[in-house]
Amino acid sequence: MRSHEVTTSQLLLGRDGEIVEPGWAKSQVWQYKRDMIKAPKFRIKEWDYYMIIHDAKDSDDESFAAAFTISDDGYLGLQSVSLLHLGPKDLSEHTETVLNLFPMGKMHMPENSSVGDVEFKNDRLHLLYKKDENTRHIKCAFKNFKDGKMLKADIVLDQPNIDTMVIATPWNKKHAFYYNQKINCMKASGTITYDGKIYTFDKERDYATLDWGRGVWTYDNTWYWGNGNARIDGHDFGFNIGYGFGNTSAATENVIIYDGIVHKLDDITIEIPGDVSLYDMVSPRYMEDWKITSSDKRFEMTFHPILDRAAKLDYKVIESDQHQVFGRMNGKAILDDGKVIEVNDLLCFIEKVHNKY
Numbered sequence: 001m002r003s004h005e006v007t008t009s010q011l012l013l014g015r016d017g018e019i020v021e022p023g024w025a026k027s028q029v030w031q032y033k034r035d036m037i038k039a040p041k042f043r044i045k046e047w048d049y050y051m052i053i054h055d056a057k058d059s060d061d062e063s064f065a066a067a068f069t070i071s072d073d074g075y076l077g078l079q080s081v082s083l084l085h086l087g088p089k090d091l092s093e094h095t096e097t098v099l100n101l102f103p104m105g106k107m108h109m110p111e112n113s114s115v116g117d118v119e120f121k122n123d124r125l126h127l128l129y130k131k132d133e134n135t136r137h138i139k140c141a142f143k144n145f146k147d148g149k150m151l152k153a154d155i156v157l158d159q160p161n162i163d164t165m166v167i168a169t170p171w172n173k174k175h176a177f178y179y180n181q182k183i184n185c186m187k188a189s190g191t192i193t194y195d196g197k198i199y200t201f202d203k204e205r206d207y208a209t210l211d212w213g214r215g216v217w218t219y220d221n222t223w224y225w226g227n228g229n230a231r232i233d234g235h236d237f238g239f240n241i242g243y244g245f246g247n248t249s250a251a252t253e254n255v256i257i258y259d260g261i262v263h264k265l266d267d268i269t270i271e272i273p274g275d276v277s278l279y280d281m282v283s284p285r286y287m288e289d290w291k292i293t294s295s296d297k298r299f300e301m302t303f304h305p306i307l308d309r310a311a312k313l314d315y316k317v318i319e320s321d322q323h324q325v326f327g328r329m330n331g332k333a334i335l336d337d338g339k340v341i342e343v344n345d346l347l348c349f350i351e352k353v354h355n356k357y
Contacts, residue, residue: 024251026163039175039216046109047071049211055347077103155190162260169246178246183210184238228348266296301331324351
């Protein structure tokens with residue numbers, strides 16, 4: 001089992017610019033220091049990505065989700081907002097992205113997820129992540145989000161003192177590494193206002209995940225990543241699965257989170273119908289049912305897609321082909337003590353992304 005847990009507080013990188021102790025942890029035991037990176041500034045990638053989902057499956061309401069990204073990817077900054085309608089009546093999405101050239105550290109992304117605010121502002125988009133002691137506050141004003149209409153958001157996420165998924169892995173290239181934290185099961189409240197409609201998050205049922213990443217990536221990569229949260233029989237449940245993020249011989253990022261406790265999983269395989277190779281983005285039949293299996297048989301799921309948020313960019317040097325697919329998960333998850341959690345119609349997403357950047 002590739003599951004080296006790191007529990008000792010330490011610097012992420014040594015003097016040689018390599019990860020001192022690769023593995024996974026339940027909190028940010030590694031201290032990321034941008035000035036210790038040996039790679040060129042244009043290769044450093046730093047991002048904070050939030051996904052918030054409102055699942056209305058037990059009511060007459062519509063399900064919806066929102067995603068917010070602030071990132072400094074070295075020679076390019078990518079700031080984006082997505083609003084997704086997830087049925088049952090409306091299945092649609094819209095994403096707007098603002099690009100800024102050569103940020104290379106000027107955005108001052110925090111070196112730890114627990115402190116510091118993150119902000120991007122220009123004449124079209126103002127996006128602010130404000131970190132307080134036990135909450136995260138997202139505020140957004142996006143002019144001409146679509147059809148000349150403004151999108152506004154004011155969302156508060158409650159972050160209890162719970163385990164998270166943290167991973168530090170090298171790539172098979174000198175000075176390249178992936179340092180990442182996923183914070184699941186944050187209860188969401190607040191609103192998004194767009195086109196005369198107010199979308200309301202209810203912290204009694206709605207959850208958010210933060211994908212916090214820092215690192216130096218190799219140029220050409222394909223990854224799979226899935227994440228979701230729900231209230232199951234009165235308990236907070238979340239999961240994070242994924243692979244394709246560097247050399248994971250020390251640890252993977254596959255976990256279940258149940259009542260704030262991480263339960264580590266072994267290898268996960270995400271089977272998309274027609275997906276014949278890592279880099280094949282054409283033949284997969286994304287809207288057919290997927291199978292998710294684990295080598296330890298503790299995460300066995302069927303994923304029924306309802307919406308493919310597909311996006312393709314080609315700027316010659318920079319290319320991106322992504323399929324972030326939303327759907328409902330059904331199956332079973334088994335905790336460390338053998339307790340079986342039955343998962344029924346959990347609204348979540350799984351993505352396959354191929355980037356050259």
